Amino acid sequence: MTTNVRLRSLVEVADTGSVRxxxxxxxxxxxxxxxxxxxLSAEVGVALVDRHGRGVRLTPAGVRYSEYARQILGLHEEAVLAARGEAEPEHGVIRFAAVTTAGELLIPTMLASFQEAHPGVECKVHVGPRTAVWPMLTRHEVDVVVAGRPPADVDYVRVQARSPNTLVVIGQPSLAEHFDAAKATWLVRESGSGTRATMAMVLEELEIAPRQMVLGSHGAVVAAAVAGLGVTLVSRQAVRRQLDAGDLVELPLVGTPLDRPWHxxxxxxxxxxxxxxxxxxxxHRELGWDQVG
Structure with missing residues (x-):
């Protein structure tokens, strides 16, 4: 059994919580x-797991070692892909991670255009909240992240391109004339969402604590806003169709619109x-990306 297989076994136990x-x-x-x-425990020289009831759990040493294991596995996969890509870039693999809104709004058009020009390149895509995708880049589990601005603690990465993105408050047209942010129900994204964090910052700066309804995704909050359940902060580009159709309108709020470009x-x-x-x-500038540097 190779070292990589042992490392993968530890990581999977950490993720699933069980040997089974x-x-x-x-x-x-x-x-x-x-x-x-x-x-693996014998190689490291300390216990990485211990018995817990009928199962096992990682020891503190095991938890710390598993963090390095993820990086080692990710870097090894990246090295293999880099070597193959150097030899045959037209037949390589690109591992993408995108935040939810970017996954719905940007990734399909981008990949359709790229795959038409480079059909031999395999594209793997993971879509998740901001708190999930950036650690994947740090651990070398992905090659490309499509999201907002990188967190300050993400090192050894490169911003390649930016695309405009404007966050606005939206709701049903009936709310436009007498909109009161403090009395409205705010439709909130899933935990870990960057848009959710930005909304919380906006409301905190306004010193208001309105009623909130937590929903599971970008699509869910937009559908709820169309149905009249409340208001929310979203990418203007992501709701362009609903705005043009008159199903939603932009609502005035101090501090908005917000410029939050995609990266x-x-x-x-x-x-x-x-x-x-x-x-x-x-x-292909029609895709809306401007190179950086």
């Missing part, structure tokens, strides 16, 4: 996972296939 869950994900027996954990961020050293993507975006 890890075995199911890796399509191996539970005894194989237990053996991998025992060997394409890569590892500091790109794979050959990722370089093809960046060149494609620069050559």
């Amino acid at each position: 869950g890890a075995a199911e994900r890796l399509f191996v027996t539970e005894s194989a996972i237990s053996s991998a954990l025992s060997t 394409i961020v890569t590892q500091s050293q790109c794979t050959g296939s990722t370089e093809l993507l960046i060149k494609h975006l620069a050559a």
Whole structure:
């Protein structure tokens, strides 16, 4: 059993919370996972897991080691893809992660254009909240992130391109004449959403604490706003169709609209296939991306 397999076994136990869950994900027996954990603990020289009831859990040392394991596995996969991409960039792989709104609004058009020009490149996409996608880049689990501005603690990455994005408050047309932010019900995105964090900042700066309804996604909050359940802060580009149709209107609020451009961020050293993507975006300005640097 290779070191990578042992590291993957530890990471899967950390993610699933059980040997059985890890075995199911890796399509191996539970005894194989237990053996991998025992060997890995012996190599490291400290216990990485211990018994907890009928199962196991990571020790503090195991939790810390699993963080490095994720980076090692991600960097190894990135190295393999970089080597293959250097030899044949037109037949490489690009691993994307995008925040939810970007995944719905930007990724489909971008990938359709890129794949038409480079059909041999395989594109893998993970869509999730802001708090999930940036750690994936740090751990080298993805090559490209499409999201808002990178957090200050994300190192060794490169902003490749930006695209305009404006956040506005929207609601039903009937709210426009007498809109009161403090009395409205605010439709809130899922935990970890960057838009949710921005909304919280706006309301805090206004020193108001209105009623809130938490929904699970960008699509859910927009549908709820159309249905008249409340108001929300969204990307103007993402609701252009509803605004043009008159189903929603922009509502006036101090501090808005907000300029929050989208960013394409890569590892500091790109794979050959990722370089093809960046060149494609620069050559196709109709996709709305401006190169940085």
